């Protein structure tokens with residue numbers, strides 16, 4: 001079986017090359033370039049292509065892939081909002097993903113953003129490097145005893161609940177389908193979560209009903225001085241409204257691993273670019289905002305698990321018994 005990897009970075013090549021030693025039936029080619037209408041012809045002769053979160057597999061790309069003979073679209077990630085599933089179904093292309101490679105990795109990154117933005121580690125790091133040992137402006141909250149509001153208690157959200165509990169926080173949550181396993185978590189309505197939480201961390205998927213769930217109306221329901229963390233998907237938050245909320249001094253901190261405009265930036269070095277008209281640049285201008293570049297998944301363990309499951313997905317499809325829980329349906 002031949003798989004073409006689009007948008008592959010050094011860490012993808014390393015982790016997949018190591019895993020491929022155990023899959024002699026798979027031949028892989030790694031491309032730096034991302035998938036698009038102008039690069040889809042490179043997939044001719046491959047049964048499967050593999051893409052990541054920022055690749056746009058829209059209807060036109062999917063139909064062009066089918067024309068090249070591709071039958072399997074492998075997502076080396078959990079989210080699938082970048083794929084036109086209706087187009088894939090119509091084109092007869094099976095879409096498979098890696099649902100839960102290392103939920104703890106993403107939750108730990110959410111916690112890192114929370115702790116950093118709360119204790120102003122991003123500012124302290126730079127100050128001390130400039131021989132400035134003053135503490136003014138660095139006051140944070142003691143999280144112990146405060147209330148964490150977790151939106152979405154699936155695999156990652158549950159791991160975040162456990163971390164917040166470990167910090168001594170009261171954990172409340174909102175999920176359309178509450179979990180029976182989290183007996184220490186109090187499930188509340190979304191409005192109550194906004195009202196009560198000192199920290200809000202987003203872990204639900206991006207769907208029609210979660211698009212822009214954080215907007216100026218929901219922001220105004222939140223407590224003053226709340227900390228907001230998003231490691232899920234950028235469009236859960238309406239960025240313009242977030243910026244308005246930051247300007248209105250609603251937040252003591254905001255930690256974003258994902259944001260609406262990220263697709264042009266993620267995993268690229270744009271240090272010589274001038275980001276004109278960019279909401280990213282505006283977000284970065286605020287002293288109480290930390291932005292990372294969609295790196296929640298980036299641990300050795302997660303990369304290894306992603307490689308293994310992606311290749312297992314390919315083999316199972318090739319053998320005519322695709323792992324059903326990893327198939328993405330419309």
Ligand code: NAD
Nearest residue numbers: 079152153154155156175176177203204205231232296297
């Ligand atoms: P999951 O499917 O295990 O959990 C999602 C939870 O959200 C489920 O419990 C579901 O019931 C709940 N949910 C669904 N609709 C909801 C709604 N309208 N309101 C509230 N909750 C709702 O998914 P997961 O593995 O925990 O991943 C969560 C998200 O994290 C993914 O959708 C993905 O976007 C994101 N993610 C980010 C990174 C990163 O590197 N930053 C890595 C992996 C995943």
